[in-house]
Amino acid sequence: MDLATLEALRSPAGVPSHPAIFLALGVVTWALHIMAVHVTLGSLLLSLIGLNKGGDQAAHWRRLSYMALEHGKIGVSIAIVLGVAPLLFVQVIYDPFWFVSNVLSARWAIGFIVLLLVAYWLLWLHYGLVRKAGEASASVFWGWISFALFLAVGFVMHLLTSQMLYPDEWLQWYAPDGVIDASGSGAHAYNPARYAFFILLSLPVTGAWLLGCRQYLAGRAEEDATYIEFLRALGVRLITLGGALAVAALLVWMLTLPAKAAGFAYSPWSVLMAAAVVVLIVLGHKVASGYALAAVSLGVELTAGVLREALRLDILYGVHGYNPLNYTVNMDWYSTLLFFITFAVLGGLALSFMLALAWQSGRTRGVYTASPLIARLADWTLIASLAWVAQYFLFGAWVLLR
Numbered sequence: 001m002d003l004a005t006l007e008a009l010r011s012p013a014g015v016p017s018h019p020a021i022f023l024a025l026g027v028v029t030w031a032l033h034i035m036a037v038h039v040t041l042g043s044l045l046l047s048l049i050g051l052n053k054g055g056d057q058a059a060h061w062r063r064l065s066y067m068a069l070e071h072g073k074i075g076v077s078i079a080i081v082l083g084v085a086p087l088l089f090v091q092v093i094y095d096p097f098w099f100v101s102n103v104l105s106a107r108w109a110i111g112f113i114v115l116l117l118v119a120y121w122l123l124w125l126h127y128g129l130v131r132k133a134g135e136a137s138a139s140v141f142w143g144w145i146s147f148a149l150f151l152a153v154g155f156v157m158h159l160l161t162s163q164m165l166y167p168d169e170w171l172q173w174y175a176p177d178g179v180i181d182a183s184g185s186g187a188h189a190y191n192p193a194r195y196a197f198f199i200l201l202s203l204p205v206t207g208a209w210l211l212g213c214r215q216y217l218a219g220r221a222e223e224d225a226t227y228i229e230f231l232r233a234l235g236v237r238l239i240t241l242g243g244a245l246a247v248a249a250l251l252v253w254m255l256t257l258p259a260k261a262a263g264f265a266y267s268p269w270s271v272l273m274a275a276a277v278v279v280l281i282v283l284g285h286k287v288a289s290g291y292a293l294a295a296v297s298l299g300v301e302l303t304a305g306v307l308r309e310a311l312r313l314d315i316l317y318g319v320h321g322y323n324p325l326n327y328t329v330n331m332d333w334y335s336t337l338l339f340f341i342t343f344a345v346l347g348g349l350a351l352s353f354m355l356a357l358a359w360q361s362g363r364t365r366g367v368y369t370a371s372p373l374i375a376r377l378a379d380w381t382l383i384a385s386l387a388w389v390a391q392y393f394l395f396g397a398w399v400l401l402r
């Protein structure tokens with residue numbers, strides 16, 4: 001497909017800020033999305049494995065299983081919310097590619113929501129059954145089905161992202177041998193090694209997360225030292241073995257890139273990615289602070305975000321000439337400022353409140369009473385939310401009446 005046709009598919013409204021802002025935000029928010037995805041997948045896996053595990057560490061596995069299930073349950077919500085942000089950004093600067101990919105596989109794109117809904121409901125069913133069974137052996141059947149559906153959800157995202165990279169194939173996919181196939185049921189381009197890399201990365205990331213949990217629990221009074229050691233050993237093992245598997249998948253992905261991007265395998269980006277995982281593995285053995293390791297794992301996610309973006313630019317700009325940065329800008333200061341202020345003030349306050357509350361209450365044994373600082377944070381979060389809603393309606397009214 002020639003460049004003029006690709007550019008004609010752009011939104012005639014242009015973009016409301018410099019495209020570089022959308023590009024950078026896309027990478028950063030995707031890294032946050034995938035961090036939540038990875039902690040969720042890893043936690044669910046550990047929980048499912050640990051629930052009915054026997055042996056002399058059965059009690060530790062059972063305790064971990066309950067904790068990991070809570071993390072997985074909350075993590076899914078965070079992953080979904082954080083998935084929306086990169087979805088918006090990719091639609092803004094790569095709309096010619098994203099929407100064609102979605103239309104070509106429309107059944108998959110719509111099925112994504114159905115799969116996600118069912119996976120989410122089954123997770124709650126599993127959660128309810130586990131809670132009901134208490135210490136008794138609980139069935140993990142629905143939990144495994146839910147886990148498999150979450151993997152399928154990730155695969156759909158992988159499919160839609162991959163198909164974007166083949167504009168020269170779109171026509172053939174839409175009308176194979178000249179006969180139009182408007183069913184939207186085809187899955188046209190995917191790379192199992194790329195998908196495996198993004199899924200396997202959940203093992204080292206969850207390992208680092210576990211080490212963070214270990215440090216948090218170690219700060220509690222009268223904590224069981226053998227459980228703390230169990231978490232440490234498991235976290236380091238996950239980082240090491242999972243990290244090695246992820247690097248192997250990365251290698252296969254790089255060796256199976258489409259011919260038009262084969263050179264990318266030897267670019268600094270792919271080397272940087274492998275190095276980031278290796279650094280996490282090495283630090284996992286050397287650094288005692290679990291919080292620091294969790295922060296390093298976020299750095300690994302950011303590197304993965306940069307790698308994906310570099311590959312996309314390498315193909316769409318390098319091969320097809322599409323430059324997302326020359327999108328027409330129709331500067332809209334109000335929405336740009338509103339976005340950043342919402343992010344920093346409202347997001348900052350609400351997140352600080354929720355994290356501080358969870359942090360302090362988790363460290364408390366028995367009934368927790370919020371400190372005055374937390375109570376004030378709650379007030380300010382509410383005030384900021386109300387102010388946001390008020391500006392939304394006032395600005396809308398001003399636009400209508402002016």
Ligand code: HEM
Binds near residue numbers: 033080088157
């Ligand atoms: C909870 C299950 C989910 C899993 C396991 C998952 C997993 C993934 C994976 C593995 C990728 C990378 C694909 C690749 O680059 O090959 C990805 C990308 C992405 N995901 Fe998710 N995801 C989930 C849910 C969501 C949800 C609910 C949304 C949106 C509301 C979302 C939005 C995105 C976006 C926008 C991208 C990147 C698109 C792009 O830049 O090309 N994801 N996801």
